[in-house]
Amino acid sequence: MKKNDIFVGLYILAAIIFLIIPMSPSLLDFFLALNIALSLVILFNVIFTKEVLYMSTFPTILLFSTIFRIALNVSSTRLILSTGNPGSVVRVFGEFVGGGDMVIGIIIFIVLILVQFIVINKGSERVAEVTARFTLDAMPGKQMAIDADLNTGAINDAEAKERRQRIQDEAAFFGSMDGATKYVKGDAVAGLIITIINIAGGTVTGMLNRGMDATQAFQEYAILTIGDGLVSQIPSLMISLATGVLVTKVSKEADFGDLLVSQLFSVPKVLYIVGASMIGLGIITPLNTFLFVGYGLAFILAGRTIAEKIEISSIEREVSTEETEAEEIRKPENVAALLQVDPIELEFGYGLIPLADVNQGGDLLDRVVLIRRQIALELGTIVPMIRLRDNIQLNPNQYIIKIKGVQVSEGEILFDHYLAMNPGYVEEEITGIPTLEPSFKLPAIWITESQRERAESLGYTVVDPPSIIATHLTEVIKRHLHELLTRQDVQRLIDNIKESNETLISELVPKLLSVGEIQKVLQNLLREQISIRDLVTILETLADYAPSTRDIDVLTEYVRQSLKRAISKKFFPEGEMTSVITLDPKVEQEIMDSVKQTEHGAYLALDPEITREIINSVQNELQKLEELGKNPIIITSPIVRMYFKRLIQDYFKDLTVISYNEIDSDVELQSVGMVTV
Known part of the structure; x- marks a missing residue:
C-alpha cells in the first residue's frame, strides 16, 4: 500500500474515532493545529492553481475536511462539558481574540458566522450551481466545435480525444462542486448549533457539577465555547473561501497572483484617476490629509512606472518582430511544408x-x-x-x-x-x-x-x-x-478487426496477399460504389481464393459475388420489379475472345469497330430505361462483367454493371432491352 493511501486512510479513520472516543486536551491541541495547517494548504493551493481541473479532487477534499473538522468540534465539546479544559488552543482563541471580554468575543464570533454563511457560502453555492448548469448546457456546442476543428484538420484525433475528455471532466467536476458546496453550508449551520448547545450545556454543567453561580458559569463556558467556535470556524472560513475562489476561477493559463495584479494595476489612466481622487479627498474633506495625499501620490507614481514599462515593452516587441521578420527573410524557404497535399x-x-x-x-x-x-x-x-x-x-x-x-x-x-x-x-x-x-x-x-x-x-x-x-x-x-484509400487506411481497417479475427488476418496478411493487393481489391469495390463495411466477409473470400489466383480483378469478382446480398439490396428495391438491360451472348463471346492474358493480368483487345457498335447499342438501350425513369443497370455473365465494365466505363460514368452471380435469388428482374452488335 502506498504512503499516501495510508495517510488518507488514517485521516478518515481518525475523524470517525474522534466522534466516539474521548481524547486528551494536548492531543486535541495537536489535531486542531493540524486542521488549521491543512486548511491553509488547501486555500493557497486553490489560489495558485492555474486550472480548476488541477484540483479535480476538491469536492472529495471538501467532504473529508468537513468531517474531520466536525469530529474535532465534537471532541472539544465533550471536553468542555466534561472537564472544562478543552486545551490551550481553544482557550487562547477564546481569550485572545475576544481580548478577555466575553461580549467582544461573542460579537466577533457572530460576525465570522454571518460572513461565512451569508456572504461566502451563499455566493459560492450560487456560482457553483450556475457554473454547473452552463457547463452542461455548453457541452454539445463544445463537442461540435471539436468535431469541426478535427474535420478541418486544425487538430488530430489524439488532441480531439483529449479535448473531449477535458470537457467531460469539467462537467463532472462542476456538477460535483454544485453538490459539495452544500457541505460548507451545512458545516456553518452545524457550528452555530454546536455553539448554542455548548453555552447552554456548559452553564448548566458548571452550576450543577462544579458549584458555580449562573453568571460565573456562563462567563467561563462562554469564553471556552467562543474559542471552540473560532478554532473551528476559522479553518471552515478558509475552506469556504477556497471553494469560492475555485468556482470563480476563470483563467486556465496565467498564475492567479500575476493575473490579479495585472488586471487591477495595468492601466496607467486608472491609477492616475484614483490618485487624483485620493488627493482631492485628503485636501477638500476633513479626512486625514497626510494619509490620503500619500496614497494618492503613491498611485500616481505607480501609474507613471507602469506607463514607462508599457512603452519599453512596446518598443521591445516591435524590435523583436522586425528581427524575426528579417530572420525569416534570410532563411531558406521551408519547402517541406509546401509539399503537403490535402486529400x-x-x-x-x-x-x-x-x-x-x-x-x-x-x-x-x-x-x-x-x-x-x-x-x-x-x-x-x-x-x-x-x-x-x-x-x-x-x-x-x-x-x-x-x-x-x-x-x-x-x-x-x-x-x-x-x-x-x-x-x-x-x-x-x-x-x-x-x-x-x-x-x-x-x-x-x-x-x-x-x-x-x-x-x-x-x-x-x-x-x-x-x-x-x-x-x-x-x-x-x-x-x-x-x-483516397491508402495502404495506411487499409492497414488501419485490418487492425480494427484483427483482435476478433486474428486467425483470418494471420493467414491472409502477408502470407497470401500484401496490404497493397488488398488495397487494390478494396479500391475496385469502392470505384463501383460497393460498400467495404463487411470487411470480414471480404477478407474471408480473399483468403479462400488467393491461393489459386493473384489476379486482382478476378479476386474482386469473387468478393463481389460473396457480397451479393448487399449488392442486391443496394441496387434492387425489395418487393419491386426492376427493369434492366441484358447482354447478348454473342457480344459476351466476342468480348471473351478478345481477352489477352499476360503475366501482369488480363486486358481487352477488342476491334474498334465492334467497340463502337457495342457503345452505340448500350446508348440506345439506356434511353429506354431513361424514358421509364429507371436507374441504368446492365446484367452480364460473371466472367464477362469486369471486362465489359472496363470497356464502357469511360463512356457511361453512372452505369451499373452486375453479374448474375451478384443478384440474390429473391430479386425480381424484367429485361427491357439487350445490347447487341
Missing part, C-alpha cells in the same frame, strides 16, 4: 464565408462532419480530413472541390436563395433564375425566401445553399473515394 479541399469565395462561420449561424462545418459519418456507414471506409478554406481569387459565390490538390468539380451558390427542382410531375412553373444543380447537372431554378413556401406546396424539391454544397461534396467524395 480533400473545399474552397469558397468570400460571399459564402457566412455558410461556414458558426458565429454567423453557418452550419457547413457540422454538415461536413455528417458527410464523413454518412460515407463511413454507407461505404465502410474513413473519409480523410476535409479542409475548408476561403479563396479570394474565386468569385464571391463560387466554390471548388479539390482531390489531392487538383480541382475536380465546382459550383456557384446564390446566397440567401434556395434551389428549386422539378421532380418531373409539377406542371405549374415558378419564376426564378434558371441554373443547373451542381451535383447531378439537373435543371433547377434559384428562388427567394418568399417563394419557398409556394414552391414546396406545388411539389418542387427546395434545397438551401449548405445542403447543395454538402450534397455536391458527398457525390464528389464517393466518386473519388477509391483514390
Whole structure:
C-alpha cells in the first residue's frame, strides 16, 4: 500500500474515532493545529492553481475536511462539558481574540458566522450551481466545435480525444462542486448549533457539577465555547473561501497572483484617476490629509512606472518582430511544408464565408462532419480530413472541390436563395433564375425566401445553399473515394478487426496477399460504389481464393459475388420489379475472345469497330430505361462483367454493371432491352 493511501486512510479513520472516543486536551491541541495547517494548504493551493481541473479532487477534499473538522468540534465539546479544559488552543482563541471580554468575543464570533454563511457560502453555492448548469448546457456546442476543428484538420484525433475528455471532466467536476458546496453550508449551520448547545450545556454543567453561580458559569463556558467556535470556524472560513475562489476561477493559463495584479494595476489612466481622487479627498474633506495625499501620490507614481514599462515593452516587441521578420527573410524557404497535399479541399469565395462561420449561424462545418459519418456507414471506409478554406481569387459565390490538390468539380451558390427542382410531375412553373444543380447537372431554378413556401406546396424539391454544397461534396467524395484509400487506411481497417479475427488476418496478411493487393481489391469495390463495411466477409473470400489466383480483378469478382446480398439490396428495391438491360451472348463471346492474358493480368483487345457498335447499342438501350425513369443497370455473365465494365466505363460514368452471380435469388428482374452488335 502506498504512503499516501495510508495517510488518507488514517485521516478518515481518525475523524470517525474522534466522534466516539474521548481524547486528551494536548492531543486535541495537536489535531486542531493540524486542521488549521491543512486548511491553509488547501486555500493557497486553490489560489495558485492555474486550472480548476488541477484540483479535480476538491469536492472529495471538501467532504473529508468537513468531517474531520466536525469530529474535532465534537471532541472539544465533550471536553468542555466534561472537564472544562478543552486545551490551550481553544482557550487562547477564546481569550485572545475576544481580548478577555466575553461580549467582544461573542460579537466577533457572530460576525465570522454571518460572513461565512451569508456572504461566502451563499455566493459560492450560487456560482457553483450556475457554473454547473452552463457547463452542461455548453457541452454539445463544445463537442461540435471539436468535431469541426478535427474535420478541418486544425487538430488530430489524439488532441480531439483529449479535448473531449477535458470537457467531460469539467462537467463532472462542476456538477460535483454544485453538490459539495452544500457541505460548507451545512458545516456553518452545524457550528452555530454546536455553539448554542455548548453555552447552554456548559452553564448548566458548571452550576450543577462544579458549584458555580449562573453568571460565573456562563462567563467561563462562554469564553471556552467562543474559542471552540473560532478554532473551528476559522479553518471552515478558509475552506469556504477556497471553494469560492475555485468556482470563480476563470483563467486556465496565467498564475492567479500575476493575473490579479495585472488586471487591477495595468492601466496607467486608472491609477492616475484614483490618485487624483485620493488627493482631492485628503485636501477638500476633513479626512486625514497626510494619509490620503500619500496614497494618492503613491498611485500616481505607480501609474507613471507602469506607463514607462508599457512603452519599453512596446518598443521591445516591435524590435523583436522586425528581427524575426528579417530572420525569416534570410532563411531558406521551408519547402517541406509546401509539399503537403490535402486529400480533400473545399474552397469558397468570400460571399459564402457566412455558410461556414458558426458565429454567423453557418452550419457547413457540422454538415461536413455528417458527410464523413454518412460515407463511413454507407461505404465502410474513413473519409480523410476535409479542409475548408476561403479563396479570394474565386468569385464571391463560387466554390471548388479539390482531390489531392487538383480541382475536380465546382459550383456557384446564390446566397440567401434556395434551389428549386422539378421532380418531373409539377406542371405549374415558378419564376426564378434558371441554373443547373451542381451535383447531378439537373435543371433547377434559384428562388427567394418568399417563394419557398409556394414552391414546396406545388411539389418542387427546395434545397438551401449548405445542403447543395454538402450534397455536391458527398457525390464528389464517393466518386473519388477509391483514390483516397491508402495502404495506411487499409492497414488501419485490418487492425480494427484483427483482435476478433486474428486467425483470418494471420493467414491472409502477408502470407497470401500484401496490404497493397488488398488495397487494390478494396479500391475496385469502392470505384463501383460497393460498400467495404463487411470487411470480414471480404477478407474471408480473399483468403479462400488467393491461393489459386493473384489476379486482382478476378479476386474482386469473387468478393463481389460473396457480397451479393448487399449488392442486391443496394441496387434492387425489395418487393419491386426492376427493369434492366441484358447482354447478348454473342457480344459476351466476342468480348471473351478478345481477352489477352499476360503475366501482369488480363486486358481487352477488342476491334474498334465492334467497340463502337457495342457503345452505340448500350446508348440506345439506356434511353429506354431513361424514358421509364429507371436507374441504368446492365446484367452480364460473371466472367464477362469486369471486362465489359472496363470497356464502357469511360463512356457511361453512372452505369451499373452486375453479374448474375451478384443478384440474390429473391430479386425480381424484367429485361427491357439487350445490347447487341
